[in-house]
Amino acid sequence: MQKIIDAHIHLDLYSEFEQKEILTTLEQNDIAGLITVSNHLESAKKNLELAKEYENVFPAFGFHPEQVLPKENEMVKLINFIKQHENEMVAIGEVGLPYYLRKEEKDIELEAYLELLEQFILLAKEVDKPIILHAIYEDAPLACSLLEKHSVTNAHFHWFKGDQKTLERMKANGYYISFTPDITYKKEIQNIAENFPLSKVMVETDGPWQFKGPFHNQMTNPNMIHESMRVIASIKQVNLQEAYGQIYQNTKDFYKIRG
Template sequence: MDNYIDAHIHLDKYSDIDLEKMFHKLPFKLSLVTVSSDLNSCKRNLALAEIYPFVKPAFGFHPEQVLPNDHDISDLFSWIKIHTEQMAAIGEVGLPYYLRPKGSKIPGGYIELLEEFIKLAKKQDKPIVLHAIYDDAQIVCNLLEKHSIKKAHFHWFKGDTAAASRLISNGYYISFTPDIVYEKEIQGLVRDYPLDKLMAETDGPWEFEGPFKNKPTHPSMMAHSISALAELKQISFTSALKKLYDNTKSFYNID
């Protein structure tokens, strides 16, 4: 039986019924890294990990939303510290690219909050899962380098050659979604990125276009996206699948 790891999914956004359907009679062995958006999201993801042992939770605050107040931030960090042993990583954290008008400056507070998460990841010796695309990636790299962070995962990364080159030189990982099947930008990026620093994800329940249009996002979609990767890298599907599995298993310390 093939082994898959979905390196980035929001399981907390699926209903219990949807999850039962998702995990019913899977034709492959599956593990998932489920990222969190706020404290309630962290708590649900932890509860899901206790039900499904192949679910590995990451705890953080998604940046594409209004910042919490100081009290809520304090509660979130306190909760994460209590549950450090149960988390696979800090995440999803990063900077708000889509929330702000294109070309505008990052609103106050977001960079500072991200730096606190980076320091926490460093202190707890955990990987960090990042939402940082295009020009924001360079800002995030500055922070990661400042704190000597080695295990960084830029999920669904998009960016120019300079940003990609900096990620590569630092040994950072990126992951691709099912849009690799139909997006030329992603195909070009992944073609040039080192295979040993790649992972596959779905970012579910985010929905996709192309052959996935109007279909609920499911980890099984990774088979299609990994096939696209194998073609881009000119290797066999089996080789691509195994390498992505090994990369993700090692990065997240998945049993």
């Protein structure tokens, strides 16, 4: 195994015991760092504290779209927090559009979520940081349009799922996507990897989200990424060492991680 970075994990959602288990075994598992995304202000505060304690934790601050919209005063506090700590974060995230929430609640107004996403895109541009997006299937083109509207290209679509037309659009715009451990057992995800350039690929766990296949009933741990890497190397028909080197460098470059 070679060094790799988990490009998307909700570290603050693990128990303290699980966090310690993950963080104290990173080196032995060849995990060079964690991009820890946030769901809201309290989540961002927790991730910032973890980053202060562990040098290989790289926090991102945002508002996860699969929840009720924040009140105006909550957004003001979150934006102020982000601006106050912009030098301590690597990105704006996780932000995006509520695909799954709309499946459960048909009366959700998408327009308000689009306005919120646009606000975060403008904020990312203002603080000159990448943006981490939750935008899948028919929501992905909507996110692409907002990014294009404001000429933002430093975009990471995590756990992307969507059609070939959208994939081509994302390739043309230079966006990055990342794959979770479900690439080891889902043909849909394997097909996306086959059709996206390795130079724009990262790997993630999205932990503590749990997976099936070879990871059934296991706590999601960044060390699962190594199985993803073997599958990606096979799909892209490259040497495993080359795949590790490329994806590790992709993640470091995108998030401006030194060392």
